[in-house]
Amino acid sequence: MKVLVIEDDRQIVRTLQTSLEARGYDVVSARDGQSGLGVLRGEGADLVLLDLGLPDVDGLKVLSSLRSFAEQPVIVLTVRDSQAEKVAALDTGADDYITKPFDMDELLARMRAALRRVTPEEIRPSVRTYGKVQVDLARQLVTKEGHRIHLTPTEFVLLQAFVRNAGKLLTQRWLLKTVWGPGYEEETNVRVHVGHLRRKLEDDATNPRLILTEPGLGYRWSDEAG
Numbered sequence: 001m002k003v004l005v006i007e008d009d010r011q012i013v014r015t016l017q018t019s020l021e022a023r024g025y026d027v028v029s030a031r032d033g034q035s036g037l038g039v040l041r042g043e044g045a046d047l048v049l050l051d052l053g054l055p056d057v058d059g060l061k062v063l064s065s066l067r068s069f070a071e072q073p074v075i076v077l078t079v080r081d082s083q084a085e086k087v088a089a090l091d092t093g094a095d096d097y098i099t100k101p102f103d104m105d106e107l108l109a110r111m112r113a114a115l116r117r118v119t120p121e122e123i124r125p126s127v128r129t130y131g132k133v134q135v136d137l138a139r140q141l142v143t144k145e146g147h148r149i150h151l152t153p154t155e156f157v158l159l160q161a162f163v164r165n166a167g168k169l170l171t172q173r174w175l176l177k178t179v180w181g182p183g184y185e186e187e188t189n190v191r192v193h194v195g196h197l198r199r200k201l202e203d204d205a206t207n208p209r210l211i212l213t214e215p216g217l218g219y220r221w222s223d224e225a226g
Helices: 010-022 033-042 059-067 083-092 104-116 153-164 172-180 190-201
Strands: 002-006 026-030 047-050 074-078 096-099 127-130 133-136 141-144 169-171 211-214 218-221
Touching (some): 026 033, 059 083, 083 169, 153 190, 169 172
C-alpha cells in the first residue's frame, strides 16, 4: 500500500515515514499542495494524509481539486480543530479527520478502516450482516433476526447511504444532498429519519450500536458491528 503524505512539517513527515514504513507501507511525500496533486496524478497512491495548512494553497482547495480526479481515501491531519473546519473538510470529500497531536495507533486504525472501504462496490456482497440485522442491497430487503423490517423508501435510501459508506463519517449536509438531492442541503430532518431507523434496527435506540452520532458533525454507520 502506498501512502501519500502532503505535509510541510518535516518532523511530522519523518515521523510518519518511519512509523508507516515499519508497518509495511510505502510512503511518498510532498511539501505543498500543488506538488501533492502532481504526485497523485503521476505516481498514484492508495491513501492520502493531507494537512490543511500548506504553504502554497489551503488544504481544502487541494482536497477539492483532488476529488475532481481521484477517489482514494483522504484523511485530514491538521491542527485545525473547530467543528466548522471538520464539517467543511468532510463535505469537501475527506474520509476522516484527525487533529494534531495524534496517536499513531489511532491513525493506523483509521487508515485501515478507510482502506477497507475502498473495496470496489461491484465485488462486495450485496447482502451484508451487522449483528442481528441483515441488509440485502440488491433486493432492498432488510431483516432483523430473520424477520422482515418494513422501511419507507426514504428510510431505505438513508440506510443504503450508511451501509455503502460504513465506517465513514457522514455529515448531515452530505446525507441531505445524497438522500434527498440538491436543494435540500439546509433541511434539518435527518435527525428525525435517523431516529426512525434506530427504532426499527437497533436493540436499544437510546444506546445505538449501528448508527453512531458524531456530536456536531454527523453520523457514522459502525463497520465494527458486522
